[in-house]
Amino acid sequence: MTEKQALVLLVDDEEDLCTLMQMTLARMGIKTHIAHSLQRARYFFTQYQYDACLTDLNMPDGNGLELVELVTRCYPNTPIAVLTAYGSMDIAVSALKAGAFDFVSKPINQKHLTQLLQKALNLPKSWCPAAEDRPENRLLIGRSEPIQQLRADLNKIVRSQAPVFITGESGSGKEVVARLIHQLSNRNQGPFIAINCGAIPAELMESELFGYKKGSFSGAAQDKQGLIQAANGGSLFLDEIAELPLNMQVKLLRVLQDKQVRPLGSDQEIDVDFRIISASHQNLTSLVQQGKFRQDLFFRLHVIDVVLPPLRERGQDILLLADHFIQQVCDEWDLPVKSLSKAAQQFLLQQHFPGNVRELRNMVERAIAFCDETELQVEDLQNSISPPLQPAAPQQESASATTIHAPGVLYGQLPAEGLEHYLERIEKELLLKALDMTHWNRTLAAKKLGMSFRSLRYRLKKLGLDSEVE
Template sequence: MLPLALVVDDEPDICKLITLTLQRMDVDCHTAANLAEAKRLLTENRYDFCLTDLRLPDGDGLQLVEHIGSGIHRDLPVAVITAHGNMDTAIKALKLGAFDFVSKPVDLERLRNLAQLALRLNRDRDPQQRKNSEQLLLGEAHNMHKLREQIRKVARSDAPVYISGESGSGKELAARAIHSQGARADKPFVPINCGAIPAELMESEFFGHKKGSFTGAHKDQAGLLQSAQGGTLFLDEVADLPLDMQVKLLRAIQEKRIRPIGASQEIPIDVRILSATHKDLAKEVHEGRFRSDLYYRINVIEISTPPLRERSEDIPLLINAIMQRIANNSGVTPPKISTDAQAALQNYPFPGNVRQLENILERAFTLCDQQEICCEDLLLERDEQQQDRQALATTAITDPLSQNQLEDTNRFDPSQYNSLDAFLQDIEKEAIESALTKTRWNRTAAAQKLGISFRSLRYRLKKLGLET
């Protein structure tokens, strides 16, 4: 039996155009000229997807989107046809639960892509694939069940999703789960760390370039947006994008077209945008570091990954899973975790979340006698001291006045340092090395993380003997 679509529009020519396009894709169509007729057909037939105009004689398409989303048809993908450039209405439709939108005049290639995605959602998914996807986010805490349920819902849409949460709380895992449960699961998932790309290379990395377009462009190079064609683009640490790049990215998302550097024509793109950052993006907008129009475009749906301290009951489960993985990679039997060590981990606040738990267990696995991990093997006190020192060093780098407060912190030990300057230099070195490690020694990205200029970082590297 052929798939069946419902097309709702009071313009006969548009209905005919859409119907002919879908029939060439082996999709049967029913048409309705108003809201009442559409609701009647929904009660009489089972549709695979619905396409509705926003302006109808007896209402609007948003009412139909709400009707479908709140009733027995809530799993029916519904897309809306909007007036060209009416992005606010399109975003409102996505927030109400629309699968996607297409602008007038209807681009037939865009319509075909939309229909293919909608039909994929209603095909039976591989149960094992679904299970593997849900295992990306381990946990039995209430907030983890809620997160997995949110992911299941947003995976059935093609709307942009913004994932908020602290560093190390699993934002990329949530993005991968959305991708693997959605209609684009068989297409690429391309993650981008926006803070790790040098500003001067960012446009080329995102949009690609043509041979000879600038010094060093020895061949045509596809950008990351093209690499994600048909799939999902995950913009990690999106708050670190420079303002000029935010403008270009916004246009690419809205127009679904890009122009590689040196190209004479634009290229159509078909990607779903997921984004994340540990920063307060609304605050970044308020303080002028992030464009409000891009913020509202990528933040159509927001989900949040809970910090580990708010689901401490999941720590034993995570410990077992992480230790099993570490042991498998090493080809040995995983050591036991002592009762004291497990209790210490459950009482630890984990400012670095699951990523920090993984680092602690990897270190303990190396230090223990391979039979049992004890509390001493965890070195939790050293982790706390290092985090305090790095936070203090970062503050001192960005705010020299804060150095005067160090004498009141009782962290300076005269038995270890000849002077306060030596102490400051040591913790400054630690903070810079940490930032460089996190950015894989990308100096531009490290400077951004530290909140200083590239020139200032270069000076400090030379002063501290870190130049390579």
């Protein structure tokens, strides 16, 4: 049985451009219909079932946005992309907000056009949110109304290439949702690159994001691929985007507009194709008004808005999540699965959880670490809430002190392995020692090291230790 030939509708009043696009798509094995007006396009949609549509915005009988809205409303399984004049980013963003799948700039780049159509034709089909084995139900744990609404919205989100901006309090699960969007999209075979903008020092931000060529600056001993280029073909998640320095905001905006990146020290642009997902617990609108965040980048990122509720507003989801984390932690530590007593359940439901889901996970993790019984009691959970910081140790340390010391080097000697490798080894030893002292509790380890949880997680990933921790 032969596979059905894809059918695409091209809507543009320029005959030469339509012919060029028709020839390009024919080489891909795609059949096309051409409409030179919106009226004709509407008629075609009543007669045929299209796998995709590509429309210009400036038509003789109206605005192409009207067709975008019509297709999004009446033919939701047909992805529609738009043609925009080069540099008309505000119009492109308006089209994405109206429901367009993606956009391509004029003059047409045949490579970009081919990539766009391939993505459109490979979009996931509609799915039933009630399926228990789907990722959105395994990762989005809960039955509260906001979580059910988020599951329903995912069907629309994953069938678009539009930028997604996730807001929510710290620890509410922004990265989980970002990864879920990637897994459910047609980019799930590509990489998912997560970057915490607040964890990378400002002076290293450009080289980390854009990469560099050998010799571009002191210490650049070899070429290095940037994280943006590493996301090619997949999704780029920028967590805590508000922490991105203003000069880097300008450079990021250009990458999003041109879909090209230039490594430091290079005179050539490299094509990149990724979906941008960003997140912040801060109010970006307020930061724009204060001049701390660029308005043009804000509008470019803020196309599809996803708001995550705080854990304290999710009711019984707290107990579902607690049970999930108990099962997860016990499996990881090869322990018999524990349960929550009735009193412990009520205790959890009464908590405010300023750290949200992450705080609940850490609370469960610490409680299990110090509980020898099969049932977690209120006392176990109480002992796991925000352990007080110890006062500064006196000059003369006692034998039981838990201060973490770095391995030393005798004065006047240099490490034989080279400074860079030596420092990396020292950092790795310190991290592993802190984790070992805290029974591999990342939150407590970060506090002992005097750093934030995010900084610890970034360093673990950088040193290749994240798999050991997870």
